[in-house]
Amino acid sequence: MASSAVTYAKENQQRFLGELKDLLRIPSVSTLPQHKDDVQRAAAFIANQMRAIGLENVEIIATQGHPLVYADWLHAPGKPTVLCYGHYDVQPPDPLDEWKSPPFEPTERNQNLYARGAVDDKGQMYMHLKSIEALMRSTGKLPLNVRLIVEGEEEVGGESIAKFVREHSSRLKADFALVSDTEMFAPDLPTLCVGLRGMVYTEVEMTGAMTDLHSGIYGGAAPNPFEALARIISKLKDENGKVLIPGFYDRVAKPSGDELNAWKSLPFDEEHYRKTEVGSKELTGEPGYSVLERTWVRPTLEIHGMPGGFIGAGAKTVIPAKASAKISMRLVPDQRPDEVFKLYSDFVNSLKPRGVDLKIKQYSLADPIVIRTDNEYVKASTEAMKEVFGKDTVYIRSGGSIPIVADFEKYLKIPSVMMGFGLPDDNLHAPNEKFHIPNFYRGIESIIRFFEKLGR
């Protein structure tokens, strides 16, 4: 039976979607300095929303980087306290020419809302706000105590929120965290994410000559930084995808037999995945592991871009003075980011060819994590989703990283419930990111029901 809050949410779906579109129009790309003001505008938008729906102690918290937005409502004595986490920053939209509609002009097509940040994470974070609004407006109060913390640096490593959690843990005191920044395993299949990979993101900056040189005049005598980078990159992994950094796998933990068995019964067709999600001729990665194992519980190393030299149309015969490679690793329990960064740096330095200099920049570190599921919050969330979707929840891991989840566990000593409503083909971090609109509504309803259950 639908509560008055659920009814309210259903009646206001169109308005909720319109508001989300307004938020998506703000290009809050956290990694690009030219979007700093947009990031601030997005923070202000969230803060205004929080005030509008009746939350208290709303505060835009300045940090060394982009601001945090905090709010709470703590008038349900004896009831649990949830810490709702989300992020309002987004990935850069490039390559722009592959978007079918502009990334910051939200566009509806086939029940999907297309925009950068639609699902990661503006749309999902907005579900929290709209569930709270529905409960507050329909009943005048909330069934449990609520704190919200929304950050603007998730896509660039989340340093400021990590610092805030470490240093102000009492301000975030709660019984559990609700994180909606993950996806469902398949359409209509309610899903809880119970594990995340960690990350080490780096840039290797290679310097050869002191200035760009003519490749005719100097080719054969001057070092080429791209060649040096290629030589190093080719030695970081073998042809099968095994990472060759000494000691890299030493702490890699195996998932339990139960977990592995449960994954075998998930509806997953490797050939369908290859064709519809990846679209490459073949899948790659370590032999002897399934795709789910390779992306969930095996670490990996990827190259994201190689700035430097000439990248325009046509030909330029230059030996660039500098070139660099953006290289990251995804880690799994029990790998340690700082230790892996050290192993990686030592190995990269040991591979440096003659004639060049290299520097390694570290952009972000994140711990891998496996989440506890033996608690009432997980139970209530799966019951709520069963009411909305009519199906039992599956437990999966994700290959992505949400660094703050490990910090919540470490510093706040609370478990997270990772209730995500994205879909596997949502194009996260890629052109044509989308959020399936029915999932936006079902997500709001699931969260309302989840909170109502915990308040009983």
Added chain:
Amino acid sequence: MASSAVTYAKENQQRFLGELKDLLRIPSVSTLPQHKDDVQRAAAFIANQMRAIGLENVEIIATQGHPLVYADWLHAPGKPTVLCYGHYDVQPPDPLDEWKSPPFEPTERNQNLYARGAVDDKGQMYMHLKSIEALMRSTGKLPLNVRLIVEGEEEVGGESIAKFVREHSSRLKADFALVSDTEMFAPDLPTLCVGLRGMVYTEVEMTGAMTDLHSGIYGGAAPNPFEALARIISKLKDENGKVLIPGFYDRVAKPSGDELNAWKSLPFDEEHYRKTEVGSKELTGEPGYSVLERTWVRPTLEIHGMPGGFIGAGAKTVIPAKASAKISMRLVPDQRPDEVFKLYSDFVNSLKPRGVDLKIKQYSLADPIVIRTDNEYVKASTEAMKEVFGKDTVYIRSGGSIPIVADFEKYLKIPSVMMGFGLPDDNLHAPNEKFHIPNFYRGIESIIRFFEKLGR
């Protein structure tokens, strides 16, 4: 003793320099489509100049690409005919932030004129025009017959002029060509360039997934095109700079013992070259060959840029769908560009890792060449330069490529005199390109005296 033409040139130096600056303000970057109109403007500028100084049959010749500019003056019966060649297109100016003054705002500092194209080749081509003007204005005629052909595609492979030379050789009938697009071996040391490397410029385009993918979600299963490129690039050369393409060195000819001996007496200090020109910690390249050999008579392979993926500031966790590498080879006699392209393509294709597709684009091919020196034109040019510089001319080769010189030999059956007045530190193809202003003036005087000698 100075002729009236030499006196005229000396009296008009400041005006000549001012005109050159006007030409340098036109950003005629041939490889970038957005500069197409600028390239046309530069062609029109040259044509107007030709008319102004009394040349005849001035014509802007449309081509499939950028236009050629032609002019002649053929009223010296019984005298030799020179074909003056130059190019009015320039390299792209990036990286822009390394220029001390804007690339298309010519700026004088320390007797140098800084601008993109200052020496390569607008400034040097302009010496031809101003020598002709000085002779024409001071005597009412020229001491020999002159044809000029100026192209706008030298920096992108020179396809149109090559076609024109092949198909309209009678319109370019001459006894020899004068090419001023090379450099002096050292300041104040008059130099003729007698050999050029050839070139094969390519782009390897690598495709993995059908769209950019989130490296967390897909890392471990999706192919990474940068990794594939790095793997291939690392196998194209060994750590010592030896190219590993099978058959690549089969046709490489050795320079004569005389030539090698002559180079040994050139004023060349490898450590000074490393410090002041290259500026790297060490020089690289094949062991057992001197720097001059490595850059003049040994082929090489260079990476110029690797477009694709994320190259902004900071971090983006993407596995790009596509990435590519701009790769060129410099060839030496008797390597054949089309044959080398085939060997290279076959080898690159044989190295393709699984999961990816690759395509190889060919931007330009140029023959390597060694020039004949046993003719009166070479003799007259060295005498002229001795009068101006007070020193004997040295014969060198260049590691660069001027594709048209081989075509002049092949289709017009004429030798080229490569009289260049650039300096080794002119930053060709790099930020802060310059032309040493005294060399601009001495070049004009040398060419006047050269033409006067041939007319006697």
